[in-house]
Every structure is written in C-alpha cells, then in structure tokens.
Amino acid sequence: MTILAFLIPVTLSMGAIGLGVFFWSLRSNQYDDLSGDAERILFDDDHPLLAASARLSNTTKETAP
Amino acid sequence: MSGIGTHPQTCSGDQLQVSSREWREAEARAGVRLLANGQGHCVLSIPDLRCGGCVAKIERTLNARADVVTARVNLTLKQAVVTFADADTDPTCVISALALLGYPAIPADVAQQDEDDTDDVGRGLLRAIAVAGFGAMNIMLLSVAVWSGAAGETRDTFHLISALIAIPVVAYAGQPFFRSAFQALRMGRLNMDVPIAVAVVLALALSLVETMRGGEQAFFDAAVTLLFFLLSGRYLDHLMRERARSAVSGLARLSPRGAMLRQPDGTLTYMPLSSITPGAIITIGLDERVPVDVRIISGSTDLDRSLVTGEAMPVPAGFGDTLEAGTLNLTGVVEAEVLRSADGSFLAQMMRMQSEAETGRGTYVRIADRAAQLYAPVVHLLSLATFVGWFLATGEWHTAIFIAISVLIITCPCALGLAVPVAHVVASGRLMRMGILMKDGSALERLAEIDRVVFDKTGTLTMGTAAIGCGPGDPALRTAAKALALKTVHPAARAIAMSIAEQPCQLDDAIEVPGFGIAGCVGGRAVRLGRADWVADICLQAKGKASPVCAFADGPAMSFDLIETLRPGAVDAISSFAEAGIPVAMLSGDIAARANSIANQLDIADVRSDETPADKIAALNVLRDAGHRALMVGDGLNDAAALAAAHVSMAPSSASDAGRTAADFIFLRDGLDAVTAAWHMARATARIVRQNFALAITYNCIAIPLAMAGLVTPLIAALAMSGSSLLVIGNALRLNRAAKPRPMPMPRAGGMEVPA
Numbered sequence: 098m099t100i101l102a103f104l105i106p107v108t109l110s111m112g113a114i115g116l117g118v119f120f121w122s123l124r125s126n127q128y129d130d131l132s133g134d135a136e137r138i139l140f141d142d143d144h145p146l147l148a149a150s151a152r153l154s155n156t157t158k159e160t161a162p
Numbered sequence: 163m164s165g166i167g168t169h170p171q172t173c174s175g176d177q178l179q180v181s182s183r184e185w186r187e188a189e190a191r192a193g194v195r196l197l198a199n200g201q202g203h204c205v206l207s208i209p210d211l212r213c214g215g216c217v218a219k220i221e222r223t224l225n226a227r228a229d230v231v232t233a234r235v236n237l238t239l240k241q242a243v244v245t246f247a248d249a250d251t252d253p254t255c256v257i258s259a260l261a262l263l264g265y266p267a268i269p270a271d272v273a274q275q276d277e278d279d280t281d282d283v284g285r286g287l288l289r290a291i292a293v294a295g296f297g298a299m300n301i302m303l304l305s306v307a308v309w310s311g312a313a314g315e316t317r318d319t320f321h322l323i324s325a326l327i328a329i330p331v332v333a334y335a336g337q338p339f340f341r342s343a344f345q346a347l348r349m350g351r352l353n354m355d356v357p358i359a360v361a362v363v364l365a366l367a368l369s370l371v372e373t374m375r376g377g378e379q380a381f382f383d384a385a386v387t388l389l390f391f392l393l394s395g396r397y398l399d400h401l402m403r404e405r406a407r408s409a410v411s412g413l414a415r416l417s418p419r420g421a422m423l424r425q426p427d428g429t430l431t432y433m434p435l436s437s438i439t440p441g442a443i444i445t446i447g448l449d450e451r452v453p454v455d456v457r458i459i460s461g462s463t464d465l466d467r468s469l470v471t472g473e474a475m476p477v478p479a480g481f482g483d484t485l486e487a488g489t490l491n492l493t494g495v496v497e498a499e500v501l502r503s504a505d506g507s508f509l510a511q512m513m514r515m516q517s518e519a520e521t522g523r524g525t526y527v528r529i530a531d532r533a534a535q536l537y538a539p540v541v542h543l544l545s546l547a548t549f550v551g552w553f554l555a556t557g558e559w560h561t562a563i564f565i566a567i568s569v570l571i572i573t574c575p576c577a578l579g580l581a582v583p584v585a586h587v588v589a590s591g592r593l594m595r596m597g598i599l600m601k602d603g604s605a606l607e608r609l610a611e612i613d614r615v616v617f618d619k620t621g622t623l624t625m626g627t628a629a630i631g632c633g634p635g636d637p638a639l640r641t642a643a644k645a646l647a648l649k650t651v652h653p654a655a656r657a658i659a660m661s662i663a664e665q666p667c668q669l670d671d672a673i674e675v676p677g678f679g680i681a682g683c684v685g686g687r688a689v690r691l692g693r694a695d696w697v698a699d700i701c702l703q704a705k706g707k708a709s710p711v712c713a714f715a716d717g718p719a720m721s722f723d724l725i726e727t728l729r730p731g732a733v734d735a736i737s738s739f740a741e742a743g744i745p746v747a748m749l750s751g752d753i754a755a756r757a758n759s760i761a762n763q764l765d766i767a768d769v770r771s772d773e774t775p776a777d778k779i780a781a782l783n784v785l786r787d788a789g790h791r792a793l794m795v796g797d798g799l800n801d802a803a804a805l806a807a808a809h810v811s812m813a814p815s816s817a818s819d820a821g822r823t824a825a826d827f828i829f830l831r832d833g834l835d836a837v838t839a840a841w842h843m844a845r846a847t848a849r850i851v852r853q854n855f856a857l858a859i860t861y862n863c864i865a866i867p868l869a870m871a872g873l874v875t876p877l878i879a880a881l882a883m884s885g886s887s888l889l890v891i892g893n894a895l896r897l898n899r900a901a902k903p904r905p906m907p908m909p910r911a912g913g914m915e916v917p918a
Contacts, residue, residue, distance in 0.1 A: 101316070105323060109300060116296045123288055133237030136214025 185422045185447055188432030190254045192419045193269030194246065201231060202249035205270040206257065211240040216265065223263060224256065239408045241270060284404060287397040290335040294390040297331030298383070302880075305383040309877045321373040324382040332366055335389045338396060354534040354579050357541060361574035362388060368567045379564075381571055384879045391887045392579050399583040399603060402590045406599045410828060417488060417509065417819050421446070421453045424497065435504040442500045448493070449651065452485045455507045456498035462677035463494035464652055469798045469818045470508070472751025472773075474620045474726050476653060478677035478693070488799045488818060493652050494676020509820065512775060512802050516824050519779050519807035526809075528604050530582040533855060537575060545569045548870045561872075569869040572879050573862055577886040581854035584894040589847040592898065597830040598840050605826035608810040609841060610848035611791055615739050616782065616808065618796030619750035619760055621816060623834070624726040630661035637664070638684075639720050643712040645669035646680045646691040654710055655680070655691070658722055679710065688715040726760065731835035736764045738838050749773050749781055751800050778804035795837055797821050812837055850897050854890045861886040 122128070194202040211217070217235045220242060224233035231245040244256060253269060260267045304320040312320060336359070343359035346352060362385050369380035420434040424443040435453055438444065443459070446452055462480035467473050470488045479485065485498065486508035504510065527535075549566035553559055586603035593600050600606060617623050645666035647659035672682040679692010690697045691712040698705040701713035713719035739746050747768035750757040757771035770781065782804055785792045794801070794808030797817035805811035805824040813825035814832075822828055829836035865882055868874055 101319075108303065109327075112296050112300050116292055119292045120289065123285060123292075128288065130236040130238045133214070133217055133235065136217060136237065139214055140218050 184430065185420075185432060185445075185450065187252050187254055188422075189419055190257070190269055191250070191252055192434065194249060194251065194253055196249040197245070200249060202246035202251055204244045204246065204253050204256075206242045206244060206253070206260070206267040207270040208235075208240055208242055208260065208265050208267045210265050211235070211237060213237075219263060220260065220265060223259060227256070227259070230256065238405075241408070242267070281404065284397070284400050287338065287393060287400055290338065291390065291393045291397055293331055294335035294386060294393055297327050297335070297386040298390045300327055301383045301386055305876065305880070308380075317378070318373070318376050321369075321380045321382075324380065325370055325373050328366060328369070328382040328386055331386055332362060332389065335386075335393060336362055339389075339392070351531075352535045352538050353531045354575060357534065357538045357573075357575050358388075358392060358579060360542075361385075361570050364567050365571045365574075368564065368571075372564075379876050381568075381876050381879060384571055384574075384876060384883060387880065388574055388576050388883060391576055391884075395580045395583045398587040402587045402600075403602050405594070406590065406601055409594070409599050409830075410601075410822060418451050418453045438500055439503055440500050443497060444500060445495065445497055446485075446491050447495050448491060450491050452487055452489045452491060452498075454487050454504050454509075455484065455501045457484050457501055458482065458496050458498045461494055461496035462675075463496050464492045464677055466490040466492055466653065468620045469821075470800060472618065472620045472798050472800055474624065474752055474756055475724065480677050493650055493674060496676075509799065512799055512820055515775060515779065515803040516806045516820065519803045526604065526608065528582075529607050529851065530578070533578060534575070537578065541570065541573045544573075544866060544870070551870075552872070565869070565872045568872075568874045568879070569866065572865045572869045572874050572882060574883065575858070576883050577858035577861060577890045578855070580887055580890050581858055581894075582851055584891050585847050585850045585854060585897060588894050588897040589843055593827075593840060593843055596836070596839055596843075598836050598843075599828045599830065600840075601826050601828075605810055606844045606847050607851075608791070608826070609793065609844035612793040612810060612841070613744055614785055614790045614792040615744055615746045615837075616785075616792050616794045616804075617736075617746065617748050617766075618794075618798060618801045618804075619748055619757055620726075620752055621797040622795055622801075622814065623729060623732050623748070623760055623764065625729055625832070630657050630722055630724065636718065636720060638667075639712055639714070639718070640664055641667040642669070642682075642684045642689045642714070643691055643720075643722075645684070646672065646682055646689065646712070649680050649682075650674050654722075654724055657724065658691070658710070661722075684714070687717075689713070694719075694721075726756065728760070728763065729832060729834045731833035732764060735834040735838050736766060739841075740765070747781075749778050749796075749804070751798070775800045775803050779807045782807045793837075793841070795834075796825075812840065846897060850894055854893055857889055857893060858886065861889075 127134070194204045197203050208220070211220075214237070217237055220235050221233055224230050224242070224244060229246055229248070229251050231247050233242055233244045235242045242260075244253070246253075257267050257269075301324045304324050308317050308320055339355045339359050339362070342353065343355040346356055365381040365385040365388075369382050369385070372378075372380050418435070420432050421438060421444040422430045423433040423438065424445060425431055430445060438454060444453070444456065446456070458479060458481055460481065462478065464476040465479050465485065466476050467486075467489045469490070470486050476492055479496075484501065487504075488509050545566045548569050549562045552562035552565050556562065583603065586606055589606060590600045590603075640662050641664050644659055644662040644664060646669065647655040647662075648666055649655075649669075649672045667684055670683040672680060674680045675692070675696070677693075678696040679690055681688065681690045681692075683689065688700050689712070690700055692710055694705065694707045694709045694711045697711045697713050697719060700715040701717060701719050703713065703717075703719040707719055707721040708723075709721075710724070711719050711721050736746050745768065746766050748757065748761050748764075748766045748770070750760075750769070750771045751773055752771060754771040757769055761767075761769040770777070773781070778801065782792055782794065786807075786809070791809040794805050794811040795813070796805055796811070797814050799818040799820050801813075802818065802820035802824045805813060805821060810827075811825045812827040812829065813821045815822070815828055815830045817825065817828070827840055829840070861882070865874075868878070
C-alpha cells in the first residue's frame with residue numbers, strides 16, 4: 098500500500114497542472130472565439146502569418162512597458 | 163408659400179452638405195477608443211460574417227492596410243477588433259474597405275464594448291467549473307476505491323484526502339450559489355439556490371464529522387459533483403444571454419452620439435451630446451437623426467417621425483417647428499436651437515417612463531423560484547420529521563442526524579436546478595438560428611403564458627416604407643414624375659420612382675424645396691411634384707387634390723395614392739393568434755383613418771388610434787389589472803415604455819434603440835411570422851420544463867422514502883443524482899427535434915397593400 102503515498106500525489110499534481118493550464122488559457126483569451134478558432138486551423142497563408150506574428154511581437158514589445 | 167429662389171436652403175446647401183459628411187466622420191471617430199500607448203482601438207460589428215473564409219479574407223485585407231496595426235476577427239461575436247496606429251484615424255475608410263469586400267460593418271457601441279472586454283461573470287463561472295471539475299474527478303477516483311471495498315486505515319486516509327480537496331473546492335466553486343442564496347434569504351424570499359446551498363454545506367459538514375470519527379460513509383463526491391453539474395447549467399445560461407446581448411449590440415445604433423455645433427465665430431464643430439446645452443445652435447444634415455429636442459431657426463425639411471410618434475407618412479417642418487429627439491431628417495438641412503439638454507429631451511423622458519413601467523413587471527417570479535418556494539419547505543420539513551422519527555425510534559441522535567442529512571442530500575434539487583436553464587439554452591439556440599434573439603430565460607416563460615397580443619402599427623404591422631397604389635396615367639406626366647422623384651430621398655418620392663416602370667425623361671434645373679417637393683423643367687416647361695398647395699402655384703388644377711401631386715405648369719394635375727405595405731406574414735400571424743383564441747389588439751400613434759384601414763385588412767377588431775406613449779402604457783395596465791398577460795409587439799420610441807410595461811414584448815431589429823433595449827425578444831428578419839414562431843417555441847419549452855419538473859418529482863418520490871428508511875449510501879446518492887441530471891438534460895435536448903419550424907409560407911410579392 099506504500100505505492101499509494103506515491104501515486105496519490107502524482108494524480109493530484111497532474112490534475113493541478115491541468116487546472117493551471119486551463120486557467121492560463123482562459124487568461125490569454127483562448128475561449129473568446131470558439132467557432133472562429135476551429136476554422137483558423139484551415140488557413141494556409143504562411144507568409145502573411147509570419148509577417149503578422151513578427152508585427153504582433155513588435156506591438157507586444159511596445160505595449161509591454 | 164415659399165418660392166424657390168427665396169429659399170435659404172438653395173444658397174447655402176453645398177456648405178451644409180459638407181458639414182453633414184463631417185458629422186458622419188466625427189460620429190464614426192467617436193467609436194475609436196484611445197489606448198494607453200496612443201493607438202486607437204475600435205470594435206466593428208460585422209453581421210454578415212459566416213465562416214472561416216470570411217475571417218481569413220477580412221483579416222488579410224485589414225492587416226495589409228498601412229493605418230491598421232492589428233485586426234482580429236471574432237467569429238462567435240461577429241466582430242472585428244481593429245487597432246489603429248493613430249487614435250485619430252477615421253474608421254469610415256476601414257468600414258468602406260469592408261463594404262467593398264461585401265461585409266457591411268458598423269462601429270459597435272462604446273459603452274457595450276467596455277463591458278465586452280471584461281466578461282467577468284462568465285470567466286468566474288468557467289473558473290468555478292474548472293475547479294469543481296478538478297475536485298469531482300479526484301474525489302470520485304478516491305470514492306470509487308472506497309465503494310469497491312477499501313477499509314480501515316486506507317478508507318480513512320482516502321476520506322481525509324477527499325476532505326482536503328473538497329473543502330477549498332466547495333468554498334471556491336460554491337460561491338455563486340452561496341451568494342445568491344444569502345441575498346434571497348436576506349430579502350426574506352426562497353429561491354432554488356437556498357436548498358442547493360443548504361444541501362452542499364450540510365453534506366460537507368456531515369462528511370467532515372464522519373471522517374473525523376473514522377466513519378464508513380462520506381458524501382464529498384456528491385457535494386462536489388452537484389456543484390459541477392449546476393455550474394455547467396449556470397454557465398450555459400450565462401453564455402446564452404451574453405450571445406444575445408452581443409448580437410443586439412451589433413445592430414446599427416439609431417440615436418447619434420453628438421451633433422455639429424455652430425460656434426460663435428460661425429464654424430461648425432462636432433461635440434458629444436453631453437456637452438450640448440439649451441440655447442446652442444446645431445446643424446442637422448440629411449438622413450441624420452435629431453439628437454436632442456430642438457426648434458428650427460432656419461431651413462425647412464420633411465421629417466420621418468414614424469419611430470417617435472408612429473405616424474407613417476413624413477411630415478413637413480419649417481421655421482419655428484419643434485423637433486423631438488429621434489426624428490429622422492429626410493430632405494433638407496436645418497439649423498436649429500437646442501431647447502433641452504440630452505438629459506431632458508423627449509428621448510430621456512421616454513427612458514424614464516420606461517423604467518417606471520418596468521417596475522410593474524418586477525413582481526414576476528421565475529418558474530424555478532416558484533418551484534423552490536414549494537419544494538424547499540417540504541424537503542426541509544421531511545428531513546426534520548426523519549430526524550425526529552429516527553431519534554424517537556432508536557434514541558441515537560447521531561444516526562438520526564446522519565439519516566436526516568442524507569435525506570437533504572439526495573433530494574438536493576440538482577435536477578430541478580437544471581430543469582429550466584438547460585431547456586432555455588436549447589430553445590434560445592434554436593430561436594437564434596431562426597433569427598430571433600432572446601434577452602433572458604424568464605422572457606420565454608412569460609411568452610408561454612400570454613392570453614392577449616397587442617401590436618403597434620407603423621413599423622411593426624407595416625413596413626417602414628410607403629408604396630404607390632395607383633398613379634397618373636398620362637405618359638408624359640409619368641416620365642416627368644419619375645425623373646423628379648429620382649432626385650430626392652423622400653420615402654414617398656422613392657415609392658413613386660419605384661412604381662413607374664418607364665425611363666425618366668430629360669430633366670433640367672431640378673431643385674428640391676424641403677417640406678414642399680421638387681421642381682424642374684422638362685423641355686422648357688416647368689413641372690413640380692410635391693404638396694398640393696405648392697404645386698398649385700404653377701397649376702390651378704392641383705388645388706385641393708390629395709398630396710403628393712405632379713403637374714406641368716398650367717397642365718393637368720395628377721395625384722399619387724400613397725399606401726402602407728404590410729409586413730410579410732402579418733395576416734398569418736394575426737390569424738394564427740385568433741385561431742388559438744388569443745384576442746389581438748392594435749395600439750397606434752397614427753391617425754384613425756390609417757389605423758382603421760390596416761386593421762380592416764388584418765381583421766383586428768380592437769383598434770385604438772392617436773395613442774400617446776402614456777395612453778399605450780395605460781391600455782396595457784388596464785389589461786394587467788384585468789388579470790391578462792399581454793404580449794406587446796412594437797418598434798418605435800413611443801412604444802418603448804409600453805414594451806416595458808407589457809408582460810412580455812417583442813421588437814423588430816429596425817426598432818428604435820430604446821425599443822430594442824426595452825423588448826424581451828428581437829427578431830432580425832422581416833416577416834411577422836417570427837412572432838408566432840417564438841410563441842410556439844416558448845410553449846414547446848414550457849412543456850419540456852413541465853416534463854422536467856415531473857421527472858424530478860418522480861425521482862424524489864422514489865428517493866425520499868429510501869433515504870428516510872436510512873438505505874441511502876454515498877454510492878446510491880452519487881448514481882441517483884447524476885442519473886436524474888442526465889435524464890433532465892436529455893429531455894431538454896429533445897427541444898432540438900420537437901419543434902421543427904413549419905415550412906416558411908411563401909412571402910407574397912411585395913406584401914399586401916392597403917391605402918394609407
């Protein structure tokens with residue numbers, strides 16, 4: 098039964114990690130547009146995506162301070 | 163009688179036209195919010211957004227623009243969030259770029275979008291669901307071990323771990339229920355959250371005591387799973403209201419945010435409504451809504467007052483006339499003196515009347531709370547009786563308390579708590595697909611129990627636009643009339659132009675005299691279209707004819723017959739209410755002749771015309787005092803208070819801002835069949851809710867005797883509670899099939915027409 102002393106903390110910490118990840122995703126607005134995000138996976142324009150992400154990182158740098 | 167040359171409009175028209183465009187740009191710019199880093203933030207509502215393809219197209223176009231930093235489209239809310247490099251950017255160029263792509267967009271309401279950014283309630287509920295889910299999973303894992311035979315120290319350890327998980331989980335995830343139950347109790351009322359909170363807290367307390375004593379049975383899993391189920395129901399309910407709210411805020415705003423103010427040095431500047439004081443001079447351009455109550459000091463025009471007073475036909479206005487806030491300026495630019503500030507305007511008065519009228523409805527108690535008022539005392543008394551019975555029978559107060567609390571746990575209104583919201587969420591999803599927005603669940607309950615229907619006339623039973631019944635037969639006059647009518651946006655002229663199929667003839671020197679009509683020359687001969695007494699200046703025959711009249715100088719005069727168009731489906735909607743034995747009445751602000759002719763067409767016996775907003779409220783209060791529950795369908799500013807006073811209310815999406823705020827339901831399509839569709843849906847939902855209550859009560863009839871006999875173990879409690887919840891949810895999902903909409907009747911070409 099000593100295995101329980103090991104397994105139960107493992108179970109609980111796995112659950113807690115999942116909970117933490119959910120809170121993080123909620124805070125970073127990932128549930129604001131469920132139907133839109135489902136479609137975004139089909140967009141295949143790599144070039145604008147790169148440009149957009151580069152621009153996005155620029156703006157976040159500007160807004161951060 | 164005002165001649166053309168002496169009219170003030172004709173000289174300064176161009177300059178004022180420019181001011182009108184400036185106003186439009188300033189109005190759009192008011193929708194841009196300044197961010198901390200100097201960038202502008204604007205939320206555009208795009209109702210025609212359909213799929214991922216639209217999202218990709220819009221984002222690619224907007225992100226390619228130089229003035230846009232980022233654009234992100236939200237498909238769920240049908241909105242685009244655009245960040246401009248410069249806060250002073252004019253969003254109208256973005257809007258026109260979107261229009262070129264085929265997506266008409268409108269700036270979303272500033273006040274609304276502030277709330278959007280922080281949907282705290284929804285986030286809080288989601289967080290609570292996650293915590294409850296985490297707790298339920300882990301505790302259930304330990305409970306299954308206990309149920310399958312863990313004993314002795316292992317069981318005690320498992321109970322202890324469960325307790326350590328359950329206490330913080332209940333303390334966090336139970337808050338929405340504890341708060342609502344506490345509020346209800348403080349007001350001396352009972353709602354569904356009271357028995358829920360009592361059961362959860364007692365289950366936790368009992369299990370804690372059992373754990374400390376090393377007892378066999380603990381209900382930690384039941385308490386936490388219960389919270390998880392109920393929070394899911396509550397979140398769905400919240401999501402439903404949130405979605406309807408964002409769809410309503412996506413409708414074009416009708417009342418302006420500001421006006422062009424004439425400064426002492428003669429220039430025009432855009433000022434927000436809050437800084438416009440009585441005595442100031444403002445300019446109101448073409449196709450603008452009057453922002454505050456004003457008196458015209460120069461210029462003349464035609465006004466569409468249909469949203470304000472219910473009058474179907476435009477009325478002319480000139481020097482000295484008073485305009486109420488909310489009227490639409492059609493044909494001429496006017497300068498006007500502000501009579502009252504925005505707070506004291508006609509619009510604000512209507513808002514006050516509306517909030518007073520709403521208090522009458524405040525007494526409505528939702529069906530779930532009505533059930534709780536019966537249910538909670540019965541269950542709590544049964545539990546007390548169980549305690550007394552077992553104490554007398556065994557003399558052991560510990561056993562007695564344990565069994566009494568297990569009665570409370572097993573009767574915890576999980577199924578009852580889910581019975582109503584789940585059905586409402588399914589129904590609201592279906593209604594939304596039919597183009598009907600529902601503000602909240604209680605509206606659906608109220609709509610199901612109506613026994614009277616009251617319609618407004620203008621804009622509700624009829625379309626806002628006029629049509630021509632029969633026009634003049636003379637070909638020369640017809641082509642001239644068409645040419646003249648094409649020169650203006652006046653609704654009557656638009657209708658005339660539509661009704662004449664011929665090509666317009668060559669027209670020279672066309673000039674519009676707001677409030678009177680249009681004049682021009684055809685082949686050197688003067689021709690006029692407009693008010694009869696004004697056309698009579700050039701043609702004696704026109705005197706005394708019904709307006710509008712078209713005539714050549716000294717030639718024959720021909721009168722056009724203006725009629726109102728019924729909304730498609732109006733006849734069917736009225737007759738299906740009549741078939742169901744629900745009397746239909748009409749309250750109109752328009753003159754008796756027009757009201758009666760519409761009523762005759764639709765077979766409505768109970769007609770009241772020339773009704774002021776106060777008359778409408780009074781009529782609805784009389785109905786209420788007589789014990790009737792009335793559905794009010796209306797669109798105008800003058801209906802807003804009546805919409806709030808009625809038991810339940812509906813408005814078309816073309817309604818005034820105030821009307822849309824006041825109404826419980828908003829239908830986005832033209833046809834009045836939306837009213838009957840919503841009513842059928844409400845009745846189907848009420849039936850499902852009743853079935854759900856019956857299921858929940860049946861479950862309790864089986865569970866309570868078992869619990870009172872002391873036969874309930876935590877395993878049975880967990881199975882019974884989850885089982886009953888799933889049963890209720892499954893039954894509610896039947897609504898998706900149960901009320902398939904009947905095939906849409908073919909809309910009659912052009913609707914039915916009746917003389918105005």
